[in-house]
Amino acid sequence: PGDDGGLPPVFVLDQSRNLKSASVMYPVPERIKSLNGTAIGYTKAVTFPVEIEAADPSKPVEVFVQLEYGICREICIPVEAQLTLVLEPRLASMPPELASSLARVPTVVSGAAVGQVLKSAKAVLTGPHPAITFEIAAAAAGERPDLFVEPATGSYLPVPVKAGDMVGGVQRFHIDLKGVDDLPKLAGQKLRLTVTGTTGGSEVEWLVK
Numbered sequence: 001p002g003d004d005g006g007l008p009p010v011f012v013l014d015q016s017r018n019l020k021s022a023s024v025m026y027p028v029p030e031r032i033k034s035l036n037g038t039a040i041g042y043t044k045a046v047t048f049p050v051e052i053e054a055a056d057p058s059k060p061v062e063v064f065v066q067l068e069y070g071i072c073r074e075i076c077i078p079v080e081a082q083l084t085l086v087l088e089p090r091l092a093s094m095p096p097e098l099a100s101s102l103a104r105v106p107t108v109v110s111g112a113a114v115g116q117v118l119k120s121a122k123a124v125l126t127g128p129h130p131a132i133t134f135e136i137a138a139a140a141a142g143e144r145p146d147l148f149v150e151p152a153t154g155s156y157l158p159v160p161v162k163a164g165d166m167v168g169g170v171q172r173f174h175i176d177l178k179g180v181d182d183l184p185k186l187a188g189q190k191l192r193l194t195v196t197g198t199t200g201g202s203e204v205e206w207l208v209k
Helices: 096-103 111-116
Strands: 010-012 019-024 030-034 037-041 050-054 061-072 076-087 118-124 131-137 146-151 170-176 190-197 200-207
Touching: 019 061, 050 061, 111 118, 118 200, 131 146, 131 190
Parallel strands: none
Antiparallel strands: 010 061, 019 050, 030 037, 061 076, 118 131, 131 170, 146 190, 190 200
């Protein structure tokens, strides 16, 4: 949600029938700045693709979604919705708005290719100035690269800020960790880094050490 509050969406699908698994995917978000800080979200209509796997692929999947999300302006208002959909074993065609949204979902990068996105990262968890610094390859996202960082535990970190101008195709980002609760517990945690820009987005994991 960012450092200005917000309500991350919650999807519950456990009442669905013939559903083996479901994975919600998030298109690249944007920073929403206000007088109070920065939130992370969407200022226009957004479609969240959901990848569905049937328990029995020969039968329809009856999807039942309980959704909680926030609509925010000066304050965030929690909203709930219940949605149903029957998916036949074969999808005739990909709806255009779904295809467009899928194209905006960051590509997961792993292995040796991580170095093409994340050039370096350093965490300082003790002392008077705790912080994490990242060096991001701008080529991975095109012009105006941006960075969003979240721990795997579901807790939240302050929003990264750019540290200086881009140099040699590398943009540095800085997270000030002052005031973060249980700071020592960050050591050994995996952080999910979403790098965005004009050409799309990439997602990598980095282990705090």
